[in-house]
Amino acid sequence: MTTTTTGLPADDHEDRTPPAVPPSPTGGSRTPTAPGTPAASRTSDAFEQDLLPTPKGASRSLLRALLAPRSRRVGVAAAVLLVQQAAVQASPLLVAYAIDRGVPALRADDYGPLIAVAVVAGLCAAVSGALQFAFIQVAARVSQDVLLDLRGRIFRHAQTLSLDFHERYTSGRLISRATTDVESLRELLDEGLQELITVILSAVYITVTLIWLDWGFGAAAVVSAGPLYVLIRSYQRRSQRLYSTKSTAIAAVIVKFGETLNGIRPVQAFRRERPNDAAFAGLNRHHERVNGDTILEMARYVVSSRLVANTAVAAIVLWGAYRVASGGLALGVLAASVLYLRRLYDPIDRLGMFLNSYQAAAASLEKIAGLLAQRPTVPEPAEPVALPAVAAARPGREVAFHGVRFAYRTGGEVLPRFDLTLAAGTTVAVVGATGAGKSTIAKLLARFYDPTEGRVLLDGVDLRELSTAELRRGVVMVTQEAFLFSGTVAENIAIGRPDATREEIERAARAIGAHDFITGLPDGYDTDVRKRGGRISAGQRQLVGFARALLADPAVLILDEATSSLDIPGERAVQRAMTTVLRGRTAVVIAHRLSTVEIADRVLVMSGGRIVEDGPPAELITARGRFADLHQAWRESVG
Numbered sequence: 001m002t003t004t005t006t007g008l009p010a011d012d013h014e015d016r017t018p019p020a021v022p023p024s025p026t027g028g029s030r031t032p033t034a035p036g037t038p039a040a041s042r043t044s045d046a047f048e049q050d051l052l053p054t055p056k057g058a059s060r061s062l063l064r065a066l067l068a069p070r071s072r073r074v075g076v077a078a079a080v081l082l083v084q085q086a087a088v089q090a091s092p093l094l095v096a097y098a099i100d101r102g103v104p105a106l107r108a109d110d111y112g113p114l115i116a117v118a119v120v121a122g123l124c125a126a127v128s129g130a131l132q133f134a135f136i137q138v139a140a141r142v143s144q145d146v147l148l149d150l151r152g153r154i155f156r157h158a159q160t161l162s163l164d165f166h167e168r169y170t171s172g173r174l175i176s177r178a179t180t181d182v183e184s185l186r187e188l189l190d191e192g193l194q195e196l197i198t199v200i201l202s203a204v205y206i207t208v209t210l211i212w213l214d215w216g217f218g219a220a221a222v223v224s225a226g227p228l229y230v231l232i233r234s235y236q237r238r239s240q241r242l243y244s245t246k247s248t249a250i251a252a253v254i255v256k257f258g259e260t261l262n263g264i265r266p267v268q269a270f271r272r273e274r275p276n277d278a279a280f281a282g283l284n285r286h287h288e289r290v291n292g293d294t295i296l297e298m299a300r301y302v303v304s305s306r307l308v309a310n311t312a313v314a315a316i317v318l319w320g321a322y323r324v325a326s327g328g329l330a331l332g333v334l335a336a337s338v339l340y341l342r343r344l345y346d347p348i349d350r351l352g353m354f355l356n357s358y359q360a361a362a363a364s365l366e367k368i369a370g371l372l373a374q375r376p377t378v379p380e381p382a383e384p385v386a387l388p389a390v391a392a393a394r395p396g397r398e399v400a401f402h403g404v405r406f407a408y409r410t411g412g413e414v415l416p417r418f419d420l421t422l423a424a425g426t427t428v429a430v431v432g433a434t435g436a437g438k439s440t441i442a443k444l445l446a447r448f449y450d451p452t453e454g455r456v457l458l459d460g461v462d463l464r465e466l467s468t469a470e471l472r473r474g475v476v477m478v479t480q481e482a483f484l485f486s487g488t489v490a491e492n493i494a495i496g497r498p499d500a501t502r503e504e505i506e507r508a509a510r511a512i513g514a515h516d517f518i519t520g521l522p523d524g525y526d527t528d529v530r531k532r533g534g535r536i537s538a539g540q541r542q543l544v545g546f547a548r549a550l551l552a553d554p555a556v557l558i559l560d561e562a563t564s565s566l567d568i569p570g571e572r573a574v575q576r577a578m579t580t581v582l583r584g585r586t587a588v589v590i591a592h593r594l595s596t597v598e599i600a601d602r603v604l605v606m607s608g609g610r611i612v613e614d615g616p617p618a619e620l621i622t623a624r625g626r627f628a629d630l631h632q633a634w635r636e637s638v639g
Ligand SMILES: Nc1ncnc2c1ncn2[C@@H]1O[C@H](COP(=O)(O)OP(=O)(O)OP(=O)(O)O)[C@@H](O)[C@H]1O
Pocket: 001, 002, 016, 167, 408, 409, 410, 411, 414, 432, 433, 434, 435, 436, 437, 438, 439, 440, 441
């Protein structure tokens, strides 16, 4: 059994192996693959290759959605930068004025123009410094808000996506999206974006000023932009591909890391450390290689762009010197023009760096947008229907499977078409060999999946018509390994009903028989389960899980009985608790023990996805079929 209503981390319940992927050495199912590695070519699932279908324009609309609520601040930042750049770009003009007017005036003992130049230059420096400070502050607020919002969106969205998604995507990839991909966006917003706007603004200012100063120089600057533009575009195209691969490669490293640590027990038990090291080293190397490629691409760009820029400056200086010598151009104008040209070409290296972070961020944004564009495969109904009130005389609700067929997305049909009705208030034990389809039926009833065909009904209402809140109130699934969240024991029990009082929590724990062990913990009900998790045994965890379910008081309870045996007193305590929690509701128990089957009103025997025997346990024993054999084997095993 694999699922839980209590939020087992995605990798924890990955015990299924998609047919095309070999089993992972860690005991989890998915071998993370990096593009270009042999394993990647063996899998056909896009999820495996970290390629979620991303609708066209999804990245852009995500960026718009993130920036729209902050549009005023973005506007202020842009205006501040506009004025700041005007102040910065004034200085070469002042140099031209100083050379062409100030120096001749000084020769005539007129200090006025040079003093004016000094005052204006001082003012410009002060204004540009102050505005730079203001810009950094406003821009940082915008970027922090955007990142906060984005991380929240990823987390909230991940929680809404169906189990089907998590089983295929893996938690490692999700973590990679919320950390490394968000981080590369941060780099763009904090460092790159200011750089880009500054470069664009200064290019516009400089070109206009150059044209105003001297037509010829202005035209030369515009013409030299042609080859630079071609260089930038080709760099952009090549690095876009590289950055997407890089984001996938680092996600694969994180997936492998997470998978190994999640399965550290089987890893150590089966001595998988070495093969794991080798697999990890392969992924790590792949990431390193892709990273190296991006740096190389950047180096190529920087060298060629400098070559173009320096050639342009040299040509213009030669031409300008010739014109000054022949009296066609003032020396100050040449000096200012050369200063402007340097300023125009200097940021081109930095533009490459910006394009780098832009590409990384664009690739990351695309992956995040692809994730956010995923829709739950078990969607909320547009117009939810309420369940009828539970009849006091007959607790629990009737469960019916009508013409249900089911296939997982990554495999063939698991449950061929079947009909099944479970009367309200009955306890139904489901038995059968491993892989028979017991968990799948339970998952359909808990609506972790929707049937491929047919309907699952709760008191006559299709599960697809129930709101998630109504469904979770009505149907609760308790898994073998009761998952404990960080927090106290009381908080863990209260997950069943968050508004429960301490008395209600303790009453549930008492009814289950968990009160004594809980009060024996160092801080009783307030013991932090994570800090002292070691003290809570497997059996005690199950009791906490039962108390949680009892408090939730659902009309239908699905219980996956643990296969691992506890010691005899622990076993008895769990069995007693189970009887308490099953009472007064419809219960479906995936049974692995004789004692559980004996308390059931009805037993379903499954084989190859079909219900092959169905009836009260006593009848099935006398019928001498599969259940009778199983029953006999159980009896012999308990002596
Ligand atoms: N997420 C999944 N994706 C693809 N196939 C799956 C998935 N989960 C289960 N299966 C397949 O569906 C079939 C039924 O599995 P299911 O988990 O329902 O069996 P089970 O009777 O509960 O087994 P067990 O007692 O071992 O838990 C198996 O062949 C299994 O490989």
